[in-house]
Amino acid sequence: MILNKILPLGDNKLYETSHPVLKEELASLKTTIEDLHDIILAFRAKYNAGRAVASPQIGVMKRIICWNIDEPITMINPELSDLSEEMMEVWDDCMCFPNLLVKVNRHKSCTLRFFNEAWNLQTWHLVGDQSELIQHEYDHLNGILATQRAIDNKSFCWR
Numbered sequence: 001m002i003l004n005k006i007l008p009l010g011d012n013k014l015y016e017t018s019h020p021v022l023k024e025e026l027a028s029l030k031t032t033i034e035d036l037h038d039i040i041l042a043f044r045a046k047y048n049a050g051r052a053v054a055s056p057q058i059g060v061m062k063r064i065i066c067w068n069i070d071e072p073i074t075m076i077n078p079e080l081s082d083l084s085e086e087m088m089e090v091w092d093d094c095m096c097f098p099n100l101l102v103k104v105n106r107h108k109s110c111t112l113r114f115f116n117e118a119w120n121l122q123t124w125h126l127v128g129d130q131s132e133l134i135q136h137e138y139d140h141l142n143g144i145l146a147t148q149r150a151i152d153n154k155s156f157c158w159r
């Protein structure tokens, strides 16, 4: 069961910072990337949710995000910029704690740059739910969970 690869809330690895991917090691990460894309589909089949996952969530401490909204996209060494001053309040969830919702503030829009699997630099401008999604996944690469961004101590809800 591929979902068993996801580390649960409380695992120390989830609080570690992940390392940049070197171009020459990309081939050795192919299986990890396939697993991450399979996890999105498996998670969706089980929970009817799940649009993206970050590599450290399965204990591979590399700066990779796999994303699947219209199609599977692999984001290598992503960087966020142009974070809007305007914020949005959202109830966030996470594959590491599928039944817990956490109320957080996210930037309403941002710019994302990443290398794709062909190592071409991509630039995306994201707003709304895609902006909050990428901020959640990007946090994973820096060892930050939504629980650490809770607005206050009542910002938790069991689903």
Ligand SMILES: [Zn+2]
Pocket: 093, 094, 095, 096, 136, 137, 140
């Ligand atoms: Zn998450």
